[in-house]
Amino acid sequence: MSRVLNALFAPGFFGSGPVRAAVVVGAVVAVVTGAVGVFTVIRGQSFAGHALGEVGSAGGSLAFLSGTNPLWGFMGVAVVAAGLMEVLGLHRPRSRDLATGLVLGAGLGCAALFLYLDATSTTSTGVTVTILFGSLFAVSQPVLPSVVALSAAVLVVIASCYRMLLLTSLSPDLAAARGVPVRAVAIAYLVIMAVAVSLAAETIGAILATALLVGPPATALRLTKRPGGAMVVAGLVGVAAVWIGIVLAYDSYYWPPVDHGWPVSFFVVAMVFVLYLGAGVVAALGRARRTRHVAAPPAMRESGCEPHVDADAA
Amino acid sequence: MFSGFMVNTWIAATMVAVIAGVVGFFVVLRGSAFAAHAIPHGSFGGAAGAVLIGANTILGLGIFAVGGALGIGWLSRRGRHDVATALALVLMLGLGALFLSFSVEYAPAVYSLLFGEVLGIPAYDLLPMAGLGLACVLAVLVLYRPLLLTSITPEVAEARGVRPGRIETAFLLVVALAATMTVPVVGVLLMFSLMIGPAAAARTFTSSPSRAIALSVAIALAIVWFGIAIAYVTNYPVGFFVGTLGAVSYGFARLWTAWRRGRAARPSPGGHAVRLELTAPQLPAAPRGR
Secondary structure (H helix, E strand, C coil): CHHHHHHHCCCCCCCCHHHHHHHHHHHHHHHHHHHHHHHHHHHCCHHHHHHHHHHHHHHHHHHHHHCCCHHHHHHHHHHHHHHHHHHHCCCCHHHHHHHHHHHHHHHHHHHHHHHHHHHHHHCCCCHHHHHHHCCHHHCCHHHHHHHHHHHHHHHHHHHHCHHHHHHHHHCHHHHHHCCCCHHHHHHHHHHHHHHHHHHHHHHHCHHHHHHHHHHHHHHHHHHCCCHHHHHHHHHHHHHHHHHHHHHHHHHHHHCCCCCCCCCHHHHHHHHHHHHHHHHHHHHHHHHHHHHHHCCCCHHHHHCCCCCCCCCCCC | CCCCCHHHHHHHHHHHHHHHHHHHHHHHHHCCHHHHHHHHHHHHHHHHHHHHHCCCHHHHHHHHHHHHHHHHHHHHCCCCHHHHHHHHHHHHHHHHHHHHHHCCCCHHHHHHHHHCCCCCCCHHHHHHHHHHHHHHHHHHHHHHHHHHHHHHCHHHHHHCCCCHHHHHHHHHHHHHHHHHHHHHHHHHHHHHHHHHHHHHHHHHHCCCHHHHHHHHHHHHHHHHHHHHHHHHHHCCCHHHHHHHHHHHHHHHHHHHHHHHHHHHHCCCCCHHHHHHHHCCCCCCCCCCCC
């Protein structure tokens, strides 16, 4: 038994402080991005979500330059960028892509300048890599309480606006007809997404922020068509990907080449991707079984006789 | 600024601007800014891998860019386009993080790959760049009509037997070619800014595709030349100037057209003709997510 445990978890796994912090922060962030990400995927705003994380790195490097907590830098700039995208036309499908792209380009330009200044003022060339790629094992302990508090706040807001968010995401016209302030809800959602993404980008890196915001929710929406259920599944998938990634990264210290471990970001991204592909296979198998059991011609089902959230609909 | 090693930079930057202007027009028209961001950004992983095994950086960039384009095409056949793009991007970046952690002497080079480098263009890189650029222009010429058709009137395109999926994949491959050749100068992150800003600005001025392409190339050239000159003088990273100027040019274009429209709306002798010209039909929006 202990041999099996030793093979799965390399010695020292449970006693390590950074690992414990990574397990907690990774799970918290995965749950929050999973819940927020279901709406991101349904609303088709993956690009905006990714862009907010990357633009936030400009804020992170600016905070690094001025010596304040990078979390606030990430978050402040991400929220401002979300506002700019909205002003430039994120709400119109026609100009959504362009608005996001323009803000992302300008934000990355600023990040280039700040990172350059960081590198020249501190003579540490690793800043670029730290801010852009991040590491789950480098989570600083003092940030933990604010991360948990902000995550809880995001979840509370999502829970309290759940119905309005869902209606405006699925059918903006119907929502408008019912008197839901569609534009205000869209702006509120954008701010929530900015907060969630910058939380994730600051603690686990911009790559993982995008991976967790889009991957687990898309996986969940392949498995279940109910948005509420999808949020739970997305959280579980995200936590599973992060924890398996942490275990593998810790074990990899004993893999070749020997002197250091493999990056945890790589393992988490790989897990997210594998789970997404796996969900596709599961969904395809489920469809095939239903087609065999139900006598109705497939054309009827495809024409939308079942009421559900179609994640693949444009 | 114009002597010795800087000559290579000016030549390379000019080629980059032309390609970014041409390809960028279609990126903006088709609303595929995310793919245009993801392919160059993800190809960073290929560059890291090439450095690790001691191969040519352009080769690594190219393999990852083409792989990313094909991966996005393959994944989006089974799911949403933006989800597919995001997943392909993070997978390539994850591989990049892996390669990066294996190579030790790479840290300073990461910055110049991400944000561009004015001084680091060796002469032997110019020939492959020119070749890739030529291939890009030829591909756009061949694809010109089907690209416009599938972007503007997808129904007509389909009725004429043009397969939108194939055109999309072909277009993503063109973006991958453009990314491979432009990345060494402006960097993986800013290459995309150079494709979006100038093309978006050009489209606010004119509705004719050929004129918009010419204008977009002109604006991209101005931005790159200006950016390199300033970067050379001030020593700040060229990516900062290219990235912000791309967005600024679009802002100016919007302000300029708004001002023109405001003037035209005011009654004046001969104002009628002006108004007619301004209300000429714009290009319709590109279909979202295709």
